[in-house]
Amino acid sequence: MKKIVLSLLLALAVLFLSPSANAQGRPRNIFGAHLISPTHDEIRAACRLVNANGGQWGSLVRVLQEGELTPENLQAEYKILFEERCLYILRLATKIDDQGKWVLPSESTTNYITDLVKKTTPPSRGYYQLGNEPNRGDELGGDCLKNIPEYAHWFQKTKQAILEVSPEAVVMLGALDKAAPMIAPEYCDVKTFYKELIKAEPKIFDDISVLSTHSYFTGHNGFGGSLLTSHDAEKRYLFQLGVDHALGMSVIISETGGNQGANTVSNLQNAIALWQRDSKLLSFNVFVYHACDEKFHPFSLVDCPDSQMTPLGNAIYSNSKIVGEPEFTFSATTVGNFVKDLAENLDFATEITVENKSTDAIRRGEYELVLIGPSFDYSFSDFHLVLPGDTLRTKFTMNPGRTSGCPTLRFGLARKGQIVLELAEWQPCIHESPTLELIDVRYPTGIVEETKAQLQCFDSEEAIVARENGTITQGLFKIDHVEGVNFVDEYRCVLIAEGSLPQQWYTHFSPGQNSQKAKTVWPIDKNQDGQFNLTDILNLYSQ
Incomplete structure (x- = not known):
């Protein structure tokens, strides 16, 4: 067998269009929730909540402290997201000191984050928010003003490190506390913070491309205007500061919600109605999914201790949602054993392995393997769920029919009926069934002048694959088409000449004509009376 190993590393981003789409033309499920130190069960339940009533690819903001998870632990959480079709927005944090303040990020923080990004594969592109409300002193090492340059330099360095290992990643600044007054070092108002941030790092x-922001239903808005659309005022202010692309930035509301008593649910519904019309909004994430402490329990989507949904949780659950279409990158390494020559109208089968290096899981029903080229009969054995980093193994079977020539065939991965990745290319040559000539067919006493004969060929499982009848004439036995044999396997073939012992040999067939010198044929019924006796032996040697 000629072994052809096909290894392709191809990447293709695919655009899906929908009437309900954001600025990039993609349908999006904007519903989300905010998680703090979640269990695996909570991650799964939160995904199902933000996807309830027709949705897929809702989002979850996940607070992640430095050192909290190993890459393996984080990938285990990603596995749940792939299974449930949810996106993660990692809100990356440092650690809390003895005074209850978040310490300043350091080189070790950068190394921890970069290692996580390098060694894990999140759904879609990966969304990383570096810090949270850094215009508060307790979120920025105790001083919201003095520590701005240090945060700015750290952010710039960490952003670059992330993009070096994951160019498709979305990196965001920590969302600001828009209600903060200018009372340094405890609080810095949003406008002062942004001015000093850009002053410290002009290219920050x-x-x-995405602004992470907080939009609560009530409270002060340092940018002015409506709280629910405060991100628009925030982008306009950044544009005034010289951020040329600010107005075109997409938006993730990484925190929203709050406790307004009887008005909480109605406020949420009003906000949703407004946000669903915002083409720049990727998601809003209600703070918080599950909290049992006195401070945050009134904000929670599920109650304590029974985890039943609160009125706010029921409101999220009850809203109709849509199937989002995140931006996936498709890549794979494909390996298969393919032969150069095929026999017409004969099944060919081989195992193909596809190592999934995409940013989505390959799911049965949503994805399928396809053969691109002539309309041959073909099939792939079934698969269920192939996560990034795992390998899809399938048995590929194809019958070229009566086609001849050397067509180019391509293996593809299709999602929802559209080809998203070309996996491999194969150009077999398809030939007519081979010809076989057995020459110099002889009895012990001389050439076989004329007698009927049959050729039988068996595969390695001793199943008969070819049976051809013919006539030996002047020592030549010729079969124009040996149907059922390929050009790869070895066969045990048997010549059964009328009235003679079977003669067998092992052979490989090649395309076209196959010639082979025959073995001696030993007749057992020389006088053809239907019996083997002494007369046959005497007739054989009487010459």
């Missing part, structure tokens, strides 16, 4: 907004 380079490579930032």
